[in-house]
Amino acid sequence: MTHVIHRNARQEYPFAVAGDGVYIIDAGGRRYLDASGSAAVSCLGYSDREVIAALKAQLDKLCFVHSSFFTTEPMEALAEDLVSDAPGGLAHVYFVCGGSEAIEAALKLARQYFVELGEPQRTTFIARKPSYHGDTLGAVSAGYRQANREKFGPLMFEGAYVSSCYAYRETRPQESDAAYAARLGAELEAEIQRIGSEKVIAFIAETVSGSSLGAVPPVPGYFKRAREICDKYGILLILDEIMCGMGRCGTRYTYSQEGIAPDILTIAKGLGAGYQPIGATLCSDRVYQPIVNGSGSFSHGQTYIGHAAGCAAALAVQRAVRGRGLIDRVRRLAPELEAMLRTRFGSHPHVGDIRGRGLLLGIEFVADRATKEPFDA
Numbered sequence: 001m002t003h004v005i006h007r008n009a010r011q012e013y014p015f016a017v018a019g020d021g022v023y024i025i026d027a028g029g030r031r032y033l034d035a036s037g038s039a040a041v042s043c044l045g046y047s048d049r050e051v052i053a054a055l056k057a058q059l060d061k062l063c064f065v066h067s068s069f070f071t072t073e074p075m076e077a078l079a080e081d082l083v084s085d086a087p088g089g090l091a092h093v094y095f096v097c098g099g100s101e102a103i104e105a106a107l108k109l110a111r112q113y114f115v116e117l118g119e120p121q122r123t124t125f126i127a128r129k130p131s132y133h134g135d136t137l138g139a140v141s142a143g144y145r146q147a148n149r150e151k152f153g154p155l156m157f158e159g160a161y162v163s164s165c166y167a168y169r170e171t172r173p174q175e176s177d178a179a180y181a182a183r184l185g186a187e188l189e190a191e192i193q194r195i196g197s198e199k200v201i202a203f204i205a206e207t208v209s210g211s212s213l214g215a216v217p218p219v220p221g222y223f224k225r226a227r228e229i230c231d232k233y234g235i236l237l238i239l240d241e242i243m244c245g246m247g248r249c250g251t252r253y254t255y256s257q258e259g260i261a262p263d264i265l266t267i268a269k270g271l272g273a274g275y276q277p278i279g280a281t282l283c284s285d286r287v288y289q290p291i292v293n294g295s296g297s298f299s300h301g302q303t304y305i306g307h308a309a310g311c312a313a314a315l316a317v318q319r320a321v322r323g324r325g326l327i328d329r330v331r332r333l334a335p336e337l338e339a340m341l342r343t344r345f346g347s348h349p350h351v352g353d354i355r356g357r358g359l360l361l362g363i364e365f366v367a368d369r370a371t372k373e374p375f376d377a
C-alpha cells in the first residue's frame with residue numbers, strides 16, 4: 001500500500017534504484033533503456049560522474065541560501081553562462097525549480113513590465129491551440145489542452161488562442177509554407193485587433209512544439225512574421241523552450257534558427273538534465289530595465305529560487321554539453337536518426353508524418369494515411 005499520490009492511482013510502479021548511462025535499473029535488477037531521456041530531460045543519461053561530483057562538491061560547501069539575502073557563485077556563474085551566447089540580447093535570468101515555474105515567472109514578468117510602464121490595462125496573453133506550457137494554474141491557462149479545461153476551466157484565467165503552426169494537418173492543398181506562415185500571421189494580427197492591442201501583454205509559443213503536437217517545428221518564416229506583428233503592436237514575444245531548448249534541436253537556443261529573438265524565454269529540462277530540479281526565465285534589457293528603474297524588484301519569489309545545488313548541477317551540465325561538443329553531435333546524429341526512421345517507418349500504413357528538429361523527432365500515427373484520420377479516432 002503506497003501513501004504516494006502517483007501519476008496513475010491504479011498503476012503499480014517498479015522501484016527505480018539506480019541509473020547507468022541511458023539505463024534505469026529497478027529493484028529486481030531489470031534494466032530499462034530510456035531512449036527519450038525521460039520527457040526530454042536526461043540529456044547526459046543517469047550517471048554522469050562529472051555532474052554528480054560537481055553537485056556533491058557544492059553540497060559539501062553550501063546547499064542552500066535564501067535569495068532575499070545572498071547571491072551564490074554557482075547562480076551567478078550559471079546566469080553568465082546562459083546569457084553569454086544567447087542571441088538577441090537576453091541578458092537577465094531568474095532561476096526557478098522547473099518548467100511550469102519558469103512559465104509562471106514569465107507571465108508575471110511580462111505583466112509587471114507593462115505595469116511599470118503605466119499600462120495596467122494589459123491583461124491578455126495570446127497562446128496557441130493546442131499547446132502545453134506546464135501544469136500550474138497560470139501555465140495551464142496560458143496553454144490549451146482540452147482535458148485541463150474540462151477539469152480546471154473555471155479556475156483558469158481567460159486567455160486568447162490562435163492556431164498552432166502544424167503544417168502536416170493544417171496547410172491547405174497547394175498552400176506553400178510561406179503562404180501558410182502568412183495565413184497564421186494574419187490570424188494572430190486579427191486576434192490582437194479583436195482584443196484591442198492595448199490590452200494584450202504577449203504572444204506565447206513553443207519554438208518547436210513538444211508534447212502538445214509531437215515534435216512539430218515551425219514552417220520557415222512563421223516566427224519572423226510573429227515577431228514583426230508583436231513589434232508592430234508593442235506586445236511581448238515569450239518563447240517556451242522548456243522541451244526544445246538547451247541543444248536538443250541542434251543549437252543551444254532553438255529560436256536562433258528562426259532568425260528572431262524573444263523578449264522572454266523559458267528553459268528547464270535539459271538545463272539541469274534531471275540532476276537537480278531547475279528551470280529559468282530569461283529576459284532582455286527592454287523587459288528588465290523598466291522594473292529596475294521603476295519599482296526596483298520583480299514581484300515574485302519562492303523559497304528555492306536560485307537554489308545553490310540546482311545551479312551548481314546545471315552549470316556542470318552546461319559545461320559538459322559544451323566541453324564534450326554534444327550540440328555538434330546532435331547536429332551530426334539528427335539526419336542519421338531521421339533517415340533511419342524514414343527507412344524503417346516511412347511506408348508503414350499507419351505512419352502519417354515523420355518530423356522534428358535536431359534530435360527532437362516524432363512520428364505521427366494515423367488510422368489512414370490518405371485521410372490523416374487520427375489513430376485513436
Ligand code: PLP
Nearest residue numbers: 098099100132133134210242243
Ligand atoms: N513547457 C513545455 C513546452 C513543456 O514541455 C513542459 C513539460 O513537459 C513544461 C512547460 C512544464 O515543465 P515542468 O514539467 O518542468 O513543470
